[in-house]
Amino acid sequence: MRNSYLVLNYLFLGCLTVLFFNDHFFKFQYTSWFTGKLSDIVGIILFPMLLTFLFPKLKQNSVFVAGLFFAFWKSSFSENFISIYNQVSPISIHRVVDYTDLLVFLLLPVPYFLIKNDTVLKQFSLKKIHAFAVLLPTLFVLMSTSQSRTYIYSPETGTLTFMDVQFEIKKTKADLLKEIQDQNLVLEKDTAYILESSRYEISRMGKFDQNAIKNGGDIFKIDNADLKETLVKEIENSSDYKIREIKIGDRTVRNLRFSIKPAFMAMNPKKNSQIVVHGVQIDKSLDENKVGDRLREIYKSVITSKFKNF
Structure with a gap:
């Protein structure tokens, strides 16, 4: 028998409300580390309770199911699933791979306790x-997270960062790179993106000297030779690239950043590639309407034409 208090308690409804407003308003009006993590915080609390309501036999085991699903969702392994789902669903879904989001697992004891002690829920439920x-409404909110915007625009620099733009092309990585270079476009490794993605690996190489905080000196010590060797290897092995300038319609945009990955879900993976577009630099100080217009222009030209016709 389903326990209605699992979805009618004030904590569940409060988390659902916060999730909706954060994904559709706070993230974009008050962009920060906190708003970036807030949806995961409330989501990891309400999701196990929703699972237990839908599948009563799970009971408190829904916490472990929710944890496994969340780990899969936040990993790169879910990219193909999301891509296939978005092709057939009228409501597309998006997420950003960030393994620091897994820190919200520390909150799983909260829904575990509430599910196991459902009499507590009854005291503060509708x-x-x-x-x-x-x-x-709960299913709608969960499926429509962050749908109002799939990009972040910085008016100071003109940088347009895409949240989840990916597609497949019928070309190998080598063929695509050669065709780009044959058009006399300046193609180079996106070192800034690569180094940012390597922060965790770099942090593991060094060590903190707590005494240096008081006594002076280097607080974080790392062997420069090892660091250089690691970074050179990361850059060489990376599939993250940047086209310095490219003409799109009657405009020229700069720093088109993208990754080339194997298309595992294609009929012939060895002859297909998956392109993930990270961002591009457009005009500075555009208002919101112009950014939207420019985004659609770039999306249509780059996604449907440029890469496929290189």
Whole structure:
């Protein structure tokens, strides 16, 4: 028998409300580390309770199911699933791979305790509303997270960063790179993106000297020779690239950043590639409407034409 208090309690409804407003308003009006993590914080609390309501036999084991799903969702392994889903679903879904999001696992004891002690939920739950009245809005909020925008625009630099733009082309990585270079476009490794992605690996190479905080000297010590060797290897092995300038329609944009990955879900993976577009630099100080217009222009030209016609 389903326990309606799992989805009618004030904590669940509060988390659902925060999730909706954060994904559709706070993230973009008050962009920060906190708003970037807030959805994961409230999501990891409400998701196990929702699972237990839908599948009562799970009971508190729903916490472990939610944890496994969240880990999969936040990993690169879910990219192909998301790509296939977005091709057939009228409501597309998006997420950003960031393994620091897994820190929210520390909050899993909260839903575990509440599910195991459902009498506690009864004390602060709505009594006169049917559980299915909030089920549909809940599913809608979970599926429509961050749909209002799939990019971040910096008016100071003109940088347009895409949240989740990826597609497949019927070309190998080697063929694509050769065709880009044959058009006399300046193609280079996106070292800034590569180094940013290597922060964790770099941090593991050094060590902190706590005494240096008081006594002076280098707080973080690392062997420069080892660091250089590691970074050179990371750059050489990376598939992250940048085209310095490229003409799109009647405009020239700069620093088109993208990655080339194997297309594992293609019929012939060895002859296909997956392109992930990270961002591009457009005009500075554009208002929101112009950014939207420029985004659609770039999306249409780059995604549907440029890469496929190189």
